[in-house]
Amino acid sequence: MTALTAKPGSEDDTENLSCSMNQTLRRLLTYLTRYRFRLFLSVLFMIGFSVAMGILPALMGLATDVIAGKGSPDDLTRILLFFMIDATALWVCGHLAQHLLSLISQEALFTLRTELFTHIQSLSLSFFDRQPIGELMSRVSNDTDVIDQFFSNGIQQVLQSVTTIIVLTLVMLIINPVLTLLVYLAVFGMLAISSTIARISGPAFEHMQEGLGELNGFAEERLAGQKVTIAYNQQESTSKGFTKLSQQVAWTGGRAQFVALTSMPAATIMSNLQMILLLVVGGAMVMEGDIQLGELVAFLGLSSCISSPLSQIFSEYALIINASAGASRVFRILDEQPVVADLPDAVTMPAIKGDVIFDAVDFSYVPGRTVLKNNTFHALPGNIFGLCGPTGAGKSTIINILTRYYDIQSGSITIDGVRIDEVVQDSLRIQIAQVLQEPFLFSSTVLDNLRYARSDATDEECIAAAKQAGAYEFIMAQPHGFETYLNDGGSNLSQGQRQMLTIARAMVSEPHLLILDEATSNVDTRTEKLIQSGLLNLQQGKTSFIIAHRLSTIRHADCILVINQGEIVERGTHDDLMAAKGFYYSLYVSQFRGKLSAITGFV
Numbered sequence: 366m367t368a369l370t371a372k373p374g375s376e377d378d379t380e381n382l383s384c385s386m387n388q389t390l391r392r393l394l395t396y397l398t399r400y401r402f403r404l405f406l407s408v409l410f411m412i413g414f415s416v417a418m419g420i421l422p423a424l425m426g427l428a429t430d431v432i433a434g435k436g437s438p439d440d441l442t443r444i445l446l447f448f449m450i451d452a453t454a455l456w457v458c459g460h461l462a463q464h465l466l467s468l469i470s471q472e473a474l475f476t477l478r479t480e481l482f483t484h485i486q487s488l489s490l491s492f493f494d495r496q497p498i499g500e501l502m503s504r505v506s507n508d509t510d511v512i513d514q515f516f517s518n519g520i521q522q523v524l525q526s527v528t529t530i531i532v533l534t535l536v537m538l539i540i541n542p543v544l545t546l547l548v549y550l551a552v553f554g555m556l557a558i559s560s561t562i563a564r565i566s567g568p569a570f571e572h573m574q575e576g577l578g579e580l581n582g583f584a585e586e587r588l589a590g591q592k593v594t595i596a597y598n599q600q601e602s603t604s605k606g607f608t609k610l611s612q613q614v615a616w617t618g619g620r621a622q623f624v625a626l627t628s629m630p631a632a633t634i635m636s637n638l639q640m641i642l643l644l645v646v647g648g649a650m651v652m653e654g655d656i657q658l659g660e661l662v663a664f665l666g667l668s669s670c671i672s673s674p675l676s677q678i679f680s681e682y683a684l685i686i687n688a689s690a691g692a693s694r695v696f697r698i699l700d701e702q703p704v705v706a707d708l709p710d711a712v713t714m715p716a717i718k719g720d721v722i723f724d725a726v727d728f729s730y731v732p733g734r735t736v737l738k739n740n741t742f743h744a745l746p747g748n749i750f751g752l753c754g755p756t757g758a759g760k761s762t763i764i765n766i767l768t769r770y771y772d773i774q775s776g777s778i779t780i781d782g783v784r785i786d787e788v789v790q791d792s793l794r795i796q797i798a799q800v801l802q803e804p805f806l807f808s809s810t811v812l813d814n815l816r817y818a819r820s821d822a823t824d825e826e827c828i829a830a831a832k833q834a835g836a837y838e839f840i841m842a843q844p845h846g847f848e849t850y851l852n853d854g855g856s857n858l859s860q861g862q863r864q865m866l867t868i869a870r871a872m873v874s875e876p877h878l879l880i881l882d883e884a885t886s887n888v889d890t891r892t893e894k895l896i897q898s899g900l901l902n903l904q905q906g907k908t909s910f911i912i913a914h915r916l917s918t919i920r921h922a923d924c925i926l927v928i929n930q931g932e933i934v935e936r937g938t939h940d941d942l943m944a945a946k947g948f949y950y951s952l953y954v955s956q957f958r959g960k961l962s963a964i965t966g967f968v
């Protein structure tokens with residue numbers, strides 16, 4: 366069992382957690398150690414800060430001895446002057462150390478965030494099939510947020526505290542090793558408490574982050590489907606679902622914080638204990654004449670200076686555990702390898718002419734659940750291939766494997782004699798234009814959306830494509846024409862208008878191979894005819910695959926493949942298939958009857 370799937374509390378989980386936490390933190394720190402020089406400078410300033418801090422109690426000790434009669438008033442003035450110089454050095458060093466470290470932290474976070482987002486972009490579609498988008502958003506926002514706090518706050522405090530502890534310990538050892546030992550009895554007590562707290566609260570923090578991811582996933586999905594929620598009057602059950610998940614997060618978070626926060630009072634008790642020990646033993650030593658009163662005063666000051674960084678480390682502990690939990694989830698995504706990867710010797714796909722061969726192709730999304738069985742067909746350059754069949758038959762899947770979103774399990778797919786699994790994926794996809802079943806547009810201007818297909822397309826080319834796709838009139842009817850901003854991916858357009866824009870976008874890309882998956886399903890038949898003429902221009906000399914439920918759309922195809930339950934059950938031209946009076950014929954007749962009854966009102 367991994368630490369990430371572990372339930373809080375068990376022995377195994379705790380072992381795994383501390384091991385994975387160390388590894389995760391070490392990996393997280395590599396993002397900071399890239400800036401070695403500035404990090405080194407910042408540590409130097411921290412040492413300066415700590416030395417200045419250690420000098421203050423020593424000066425107080427000296428002043429005590431002077432007041433106790435071991436010096437003149439001039440000595441007191443000199444001590445005061447040193448005190449002021451030291452306080453200035455303390456301020457300057459502390460400020461510079463913090464400034465340098467926060468610069469490094471921001472740069473490290475920028476690198477991590479960019480790496481994460483870029484890596485997510487490189488992953489195969491199968492990764493997104495199993496990873497809810499809301500959870501991914503949580504990785505990119507929540508988890509990087511806790512890492513941000515760790516970098517910009519936690520690391521700074523911990524580094525400064527550790528430096529101070531080391532420097533002050535050295536100063537104390539020089540002054541009096543016996544009293545130093547006493548101080549460290551309390552320090553070890555605190556360390557024991559902190560490791561126990563980490564063992565208990567660590568898994569709870571892991572669970573809190575996981576719960577937060579789930580909560581985000583839920584919120585993202587429900588808000589995206591708010592229309593459906595309102596339509597089915599499910600607002601109350603949605604709120605209840607959210608509240609339940611939110612309560613779980615609050616509960617696990619509260620539990621984790623409760624345990625982690627016990628460290629602060631524990632630290633206070635231990636530092637008081639340390640003070641009492643020093644007073645009793647040190648006081649006895651002063652009375653015996655073994656040490657001066659000033660030495661004890663300096664020691665009391667130093668030991669309280671050491672308590673505050675120790676408490677600081679304790680209070681940062683919750684943050685560190687939380688950051689480690691967030692980081693381990695971020696790294697899990699960074700370690701995810703694309704399932705569909707280019708071969709080391711992958712070649713660039715030459716300019717596609719359009720000879721597409723599927724040879725005995727079998728495919729399943731999930732092992733054991735075959736979706737396509739023994740698919741074989743041959744499309745010649747310039748052919749228009751129609752694909753039809755019932756819902757869930759596997760039509761979109763054929764397109765998904767032709768564009769290599771997924772790798773097939775057996776058989777082969779070649780374009781112009783080149784196996785598509787032997788070429789660089791990008792070089793293949795850049796030559797294929799797809800209009801997908803769900804028209805997706807980005808929140809940007811119409812023009813930007815059209816240019817998404819080819820960044821160097823000119824305004825004129827985009828406008829020409831819009832005209833060809835029959836989208837020009839409605840675009841010009843928008844308040845700012847081609848510069849109209851599409852809210853939330855085009856929610857200010859009708860579904861059919863969005864589809865026309867995605868067709869125009871495909872036209873802008875100047876493809877060598879064209880795929881239309883229900884591209885005109887959302888427009889009326891009159892508009893479809895209008896688009897068809899534009900599409901015909903686009904299809905000139907290019908192999909095209911057109912999926913359509915509305916069979917009139919593919920009536921003129923050179924070849925129609927009829928798919929049923931993942932198999933090609935029939936193939937041929939519309940006339941061949943009608944003459945055969947098989948599956949296609951019954952599909953066509955039922956659609957024709959449906960249309961007729963819609964017009965006449967008879968079944």
Ligand SMILES: Nc1ncnc2c1ncn2[C@@H]1O[C@H](COP(=O)(O)OP(=O)(O)OP(=O)(O)O)[C@@H](O)[C@H]1O
Nearest residue numbers: 494730731736755756757758759760761762763802
């Ligand atoms: N990402 C996926 N993961 C697992 N199974 C999938 C995935 N996408 C599709 N399927 C399954 O594969 C089968 C074929 O789906 P496909 O999308 O190819 O159907 P289709 O013929 O395009 O249907 P429609 O006409 O409704 O678009 C279905 O049984 C579906 O459940």
Ligand SMILES: [Mg+2]
Nearest residue numbers: 760761762802
């Ligand atoms: Mg489909």
